[in-house]
Amino acid sequence: MRDIAIPLPIARAVLGRMFPVMLNARLSFPVQRKLMDLGATMQWLPDDTELRRLRLGGRTAEKLTARGSSGTGAVLYLHGGGYAVGSLVTHRSLAARLAHExxxxxxxxxYRLAPEHPFPAGLDDAVAAFRQLVEDLGHPAERIALAGDSAGGGLSLATAQRLIAEHGLTPAALGLIAPWTDPNVVPERERDLVINRPWSRACAAAYLGDGDRDDPGYAPLRGELTGLPPTYVQVDVSELLHPQCTELVTALRAAGVHVRFTESQGLWHVAQAQAAFVAAAAAAVKELGEFLKEAVQPVSTPDLG
Incomplete structure (x- = not known):
C-alpha cells in the first residue's frame, strides 16, 4: 500500500482523540493493549516487505526485511509503550520502514511487559536477544544497532549499558526516538498529544514493581554513559519527554559520546509510527534509517572510489 499525506492539523485532531482513550490509567493494561493493537491497523507495511517469525532470547520476534535487499548488519528494535503496552503489531510498520531505509x-x-513481568524482565529479554544475534545468528556486535522509541528507547540504552559492562559487546549505534530514560522523573505538564501524566506514572510503577528505583537498569540516564556507541536522539519540542531527552543528550556529550540530536516542531510523541500517512514523520524515519545504515554497514574499498 502506498503512503498518503494527511495534513498535520487533521492528523493531530484524529490522534488527539484516539490516544487519550487508548492510554488511559483507568483501563487495565490488557484492555489498553487490545486497543493499541486495534489502532495499529492504520499503520500499514511498505510494499515489498518480507516478514519471518522466529525466537530471540526465548521470546517471539519478527525479522523484517525489504524484498531483494542484501545489506549487511542488523537492527534490534525495542518497541515503546511504557513497558506495559505495545506489541509486534503496534510497531511492525515502523520496524519495516527502518528495514527499507x-x-x-x-x-x-x-519482550515481556509489566506489570505481569516487572523490571528487569524486559531488559533481560533484550540482552538475551542481542546475544543470540551475535552467538547463534552470526551478526557481529559492531554490526548490530539498537533502536527503540519511548520506553523502548530507554530499554535500548539500558541494554547497551549492560552489554558493554557485563558481556564486552558494544552495539554499532543507538537510535532513540523520544527515549524514556528515567521513569522516576514526574512530567512537569499534565499531557501532550499522546502521553498523560497519570498514565506515565502508572506505567513507571508497574515496571518498577518491587525493584530499586535507583538501579541504572531501570533509569539508564543515571547509569554509565561513557563508552556508548554513536547515538541519534529524535524528539518533538511539544513532548512531555522533551526535557528528559535534552538532559540525556547533554549527558551523553559530556561523556564523550558522538550524538546527533533532532528536535521537530509540530509532530507528537513517536509520530514516526504514523509515517504511513504523515510526511514529516516519514522524513524522520528516513533520517534515522540513514544514521543506522551508516553505522551497521561497512564501507567497502570500491565504495570509496
Whole structure:
C-alpha cells in the first residue's frame, strides 16, 4: 500500500482523540493493549516487505526485511509503550520502514511487559536477544544497532549499558526516538498529544514493581554513559519527554559520546509510527534509517572510489 499525506492539523485532531482513550490509567493494561493493537491497523507495511517469525532470547520476534535487499548488519528494535503496552503489531510498520531505509534486517522483539513481568524482565529479554544475534545468528556486535522509541528507547540504552559492562559487546549505534530514560522523573505538564501524566506514572510503577528505583537498569540516564556507541536522539519540542531527552543528550556529550540530536516542531510523541500517512514523520524515519545504515554497514574499498 502506498503512503498518503494527511495534513498535520487533521492528523493531530484524529490522534488527539484516539490516544487519550487508548492510554488511559483507568483501563487495565490488557484492555489498553487490545486497543493499541486495534489502532495499529492504520499503520500499514511498505510494499515489498518480507516478514519471518522466529525466537530471540526465548521470546517471539519478527525479522523484517525489504524484498531483494542484501545489506549487511542488523537492527534490534525495542518497541515503546511504557513497558506495559505495545506489541509486534503496534510497531511492525515502523520496524519495516527502518528495514527499507537501512537495507538490512530489523528484528522486532516481543519482550515481556509489566506489570505481569516487572523490571528487569524486559531488559533481560533484550540482552538475551542481542546475544543470540551475535552467538547463534552470526551478526557481529559492531554490526548490530539498537533502536527503540519511548520506553523502548530507554530499554535500548539500558541494554547497551549492560552489554558493554557485563558481556564486552558494544552495539554499532543507538537510535532513540523520544527515549524514556528515567521513569522516576514526574512530567512537569499534565499531557501532550499522546502521553498523560497519570498514565506515565502508572506505567513507571508497574515496571518498577518491587525493584530499586535507583538501579541504572531501570533509569539508564543515571547509569554509565561513557563508552556508548554513536547515538541519534529524535524528539518533538511539544513532548512531555522533551526535557528528559535534552538532559540525556547533554549527558551523553559530556561523556564523550558522538550524538546527533533532532528536535521537530509540530509532530507528537513517536509520530514516526504514523509515517504511513504523515510526511514529516516519514522524513524522520528516513533520517534515522540513514544514521543506522551508516553505522551497521561497512564501507567497502570500491565504495570509496
Amino acid at each position: 537501512t537495507g538490512c534486517a530489523v528484528y522486532l522483539l516481543d
